[in-house]
Amino acid sequence: MSSLAHTLSPKDKAWQVHLRLNDVFGLLPTYPRRDPMRELISTMLSHRTTHANEEKAYSQMLERFPTWQEVMDAPVEELADALSPAEFPGAKAVNIQKTLRIIQQTHPDFNLAFLEQMDVAPAMDWLMALPGVGLKTATLVLLFNFHKPVLPVDTHVHRISQRVGLIGAKVTHDKAHAILLEMFPPDAQVLYNFHRHMLKHGQKVCTFRNPRCGSCDLQNLCNYYEEVRSKGIDV
Structure with missing residues (x-):
């Protein structure tokens, strides 16, 4: 050849x-591999973390704090402990709680379905304004969950x-x-x-x-x- x-x-x-x-x-x-909120939070956890440890951290978080409201209201030290399989659990706990508070202000049910109706640029801007959310996380959420043409x-x-x-x-x-x-x-x-x-x-x-x-x-x-x-x- x-x-x-x-x-x-x-x-x-x-x-x-x-x-x-x-x-x-x-x-x-193309179909969502998981719920948009899970995609968002799991991808935040995945930074410099193996997939196995990302999954373990996510599972431990929801075992101890079964709802997004409880995750948001948890003592940050306890949330960080639940996220310990992930790298930088303290920083990720802080960013996750800040992100949940921002989402709750306009979407108290923690439902990200509104992103479906948004154009790519404003949807990207909205996601990347969240603490701890970069290009990879934003594009994964928009491509995997909402079939937006991003990479x-x-x-x-x-x-x-x-x-x-x-x-x-x-x-x-x-x-x-x-x-x-x-x-x-x-x-x-x-x-x-x-x-x-x-x-x-x-x-x-x-x-x-x-x-x-x-x-x-x-x-x-x-x-x-x-x-x-x-x-x-x-x-």
């Missing part, structure tokens, strides 16, 4: 990556995009959101599948350490593969 790594534009290469990973993992339907860039999407050559080596996670988003049509299903498939590919093949380049379906698109192979390194 001839190399396309340095002949395709980043935009064309991104689309080829999308098509190939669709073939590998199958086209996924979450997690560590897997960022790493693979740099290795393949969709973005430069010095492009930050935050800047990558806008750069990668412009490479795709404003189609929630396309963006959802690209995000989910890049995550799976990053977990299974293009891992942080010792990527499995020899079995990668993106070989002839990938700058990293071409550069490593050209140096005679066994991949």
Whole structure:
């Protein structure tokens, strides 16, 4: 298979990556994986935390404080203790309670369904004004729960995009959101599948350490593969 790594534009290469990973993992339907409030709070907990510990922290929180009102009103030290499996539980406890108070002011039932009717920009602004909510959290909530045409860039999407050559080596996670988003049509299903498939590919093949380049379906698109192979390194 001839190399396309340095002949395709980043935009064309991104689309080829999308098509190939669709073939590998199958086209996924877009549907919420969890309630919007859970998506919001769980993603806040996930920062620098493994998925297993994020889930454990969330479960412990609701075991001790079964409603959002109780989470909001809990002594912050007790909430932090419940969140101890997550990294930075004290800071996350403070941000979660502040976030819940802001939501309660206009939505006392803690229902985020109103985001469905909002355009992307104001919905993003509203979410990112919440304490502890950044681009990744806001885009995950809007894409996964409300099918908005946004693209979450997690560590897997960022790493693979740099290795393949969709973005430069010095492009930050935050800047990558806008750069990668412009490479795709404003189609929630396309963006959802690209995000989910890049995550799976990053977990299974293009891992942080010792990527499995020899079995990668993106070989002839990938700058990293071409550069490593050209140096005679066994991949």
